Amino acid sequence: MEKTIPYKIYLEESEMPQQWYNVRADMKKKPAPILNPATLKPVTVEELEPIFCTELAKQELDDTTPYFDIPEEIRSFYRMYRPSPLVRAYCLEKKLDTPAHIYYKFEGNNTSGSHKLNSAIAQAYYAKKQGLKGVTTETGAGQWGTALSMACSYFDLDCQVYMVKCSYEQKPFRREVMRTYGAKVTPSPSMTTEIGKKINAEFPGTTGSLGCAISEAVEAATTQEGYRYVLGSVLSQVLLHQSVIGLEAISALKKYDVKADIVIGCAGGGSNLGGLISPFVGEILRGENEYKIIAVEPASCPSLTRGKYAYDFCDTGKVCPLAKMYTLGSGFIPSANHAGGLRYHGMSSVVSELYDQGLLEARSVEQTSVFEAAQQFARVEGILPAPESSHAIKVAIDEALKCKETGEEKNIVFGLTGTGYFDMVAYQKFNDGEMGDYIPTDEELEKSFASLPNV
Numbered sequence: 001m002e003k004t005i006p007y008k009i010y011l012e013e014s015e016m017p018q019q020w021y022n023v024r025a026d027m028k029k030k031p032a033p034i035l036n037p038a039t040l041k042p043v044t045v046e047e048l049e050p051i052f053c054t055e056l057a058k059q060e061l062d063d064t065t066p067y068f069d070i071p072e073e074i075r076s077f078y079r080m081y082r083p084s085p086l087v088r089a090y091c092l093e094k095k096l097d098t099p100a101h102i103y104y105k106f107e108g109n110n111t112s113g114s115h116k117l118n119s120a121i122a123q124a125y126y127a128k129k130q131g132l133k134g135v136t137t138e139t140g141a142g143q144w145g146t147a148l149s150m151a152c153s154y155f156d157l158d159c160q161v162y163m164v165k166c167s168y169e170q171k172p173f174r175r176e177v178m179r180t181y182g183a184k185v186t187p188s189p190s191m192t193t194e195i196g197k198k199i200n201a202e203f204p205g206t207t208g209s210l211g212c213a214i215s216e217a218v219e220a221a222t223t224q225e226g227y228r229y230v231l232g233s234v235l236s237q238v239l240l241h242q243s244v245i246g247l248e249a250i251s252a253l254k255k256y257d258v259k260a261d262i263v264i265g266c267a268g269g270g271s272n273l274g275g276l277i278s279p280f281v282g283e284i285l286r287g288e289n290e291y292k293i294i295a296v297e298p299a300s301c302p303s304l305t306r307g308k309y310a311y312d313f314c315d316t317g318k319v320c321p322l323a324k325m326y327t328l329g330s331g332f333i334p335s336a337n338h339a340g341g342l343r344y345h346g347m348s349s350v351v352s353e354l355y356d357q358g359l360l361e362a363r364s365v366e367q368t369s370v371f372e373a374a375q376q377f378a379r380v381e382g383i384l385p386a387p388e389s390s391h392a393i394k395v396a397i398d399e400a401l402k403c404k405e406t407g408e409e410k411n412i413v414f415g416l417t418g419t420g421y422f423d424m425v426a427y428q429k430f431n432d433g434e435m436g437d438y439i440p441t442d443e444e445l446e447k448s449f450a451s452l453p454n455v
């Protein structure tokens with residue numbers, strides 16, 4: 001007899017993963033190595049050490065170790081908000097009148113309001129273990145900065161956050177959460193770094209970009225004794241830490257003998273998507289199972305669906321290593337009316353390579369349709385989703401409606417990465433009917449591609 005599936009599938013604390021899973025180990029063709037921009041040779045741990053914590057630099061370059069033990073200090077922090085529930089979206093299914101079964105892995109149950117805490121606590125732990133004074137980082141919408149400030153206060157580390165200027169001004173409450181946890185928050189581009197001064201001089205009045213804030217944070221880390229730079233997405237180490245999402249999702253599904261058919265995640269830099277899908281992709285790569293995997297990105301920042309697979313700079317100031325990824329060019333800045341997050345110009349090199357190998361498909365969606373999906377979800381499932389997460393909701397709904405047409409009882413799993421309480425200006429625009437869509441023209445993209453380095 002089929003077991004009745006509860007609304008929320010909780011795992012026991014003891015069922016929380018003991019190890020992170022590194023999907024690169026199971027990939028026959030590995031992601032292209034990151035390159036030193038000066039020599040164009042693959043970077044070494046020694047070259048990364050002045051920027052990253054040593055242990056994290058090792059994780060970054062490790063393509064072969066399938067599992068990494070999660071240190072007990074990190075697990076004990078995880079216990080405060082993990083395992084996170086896998087929720088059966090019964091109410092949404094009913095509303096859509098679909099035979100599909102919809103599940104979402106909810107990562108918004110912590111103060112940072114997103115999955116980013118999973119990696120923030122790991123990165124703060126390794127910085128502390130190395131005896132550092134503090135870390136520097138950038139934040140766009142503010143979720144990463146918030147997560148990192150929480151993690152740093154837990155391990156008593158100094159936390160310096162360069163926040164993209166338009167968010168700093170539009171999201172004062174995010175800023176105050178970070179300051180409450182003890183972080184120092186500087187709007188970027190600032191006049192506190194050489195690169196910030198240069199960008200301000202070149203583009204007077206600019207409201208900043210993620211790529212530019214990254215450059216400032218890296219400079220701040222390398223010019224202060226006892227500091228390193230940490231990043232909340234894109235990097236392979238971040239995907240490794242985020243694998244707890246997918247590992248828990250698989251364990252929860254197994255409890256009720258459910259086999260996922262479709263796995264969906266939103267894609268900005270690729271960390272939640274990579275973390276959610278890694279264990280599923282591992283099963284595909286080892287020939288154990290088949291899944292349809294879908295990455296969802298904004299039509300206004302379409303790196304997978306319209307970008308080039310090429311080596312590119314990870315930041316505007318071109319101080320970071322070069323990564324081979326699907327990219328729109330490091331100078332790409334999404335249109336000002338884009339509200340939904342996921343605005344990074346590139347994509348995790350792991351996700352990019354998996355996409356290139358055909359292991360996942362990608363879709364781009366327009367922001368008004370994303371907010372319509374968010375509203376529909378909020379009204380029946382009770383959670384007010386982050387706009388980023390709502391990209392995944394949109395495609396989960398699309399897939400469930402296809403099942404309605406075909407009568408198929410597919411199991412759809414998507415990542416609900418966070419809550420949207422700090423995105424009420426965007427929701428307000430949507431509610432007032434003032435939200436528009438913007439899709440960059442081919443011409444605009446070509447202009448941006450012209451800045452790709454010749455590697």
Ligand SMILES: *Cc1c(COP(=O)(O)O)cnc(C)c1O
Binds near residue numbers: 341
């Ligand atoms: C940062 C963030 C994302 C996008 O980042 P990825 O690295 O692509 O996962 C998605 N959802 C939420 C709630 C976020 O905070």
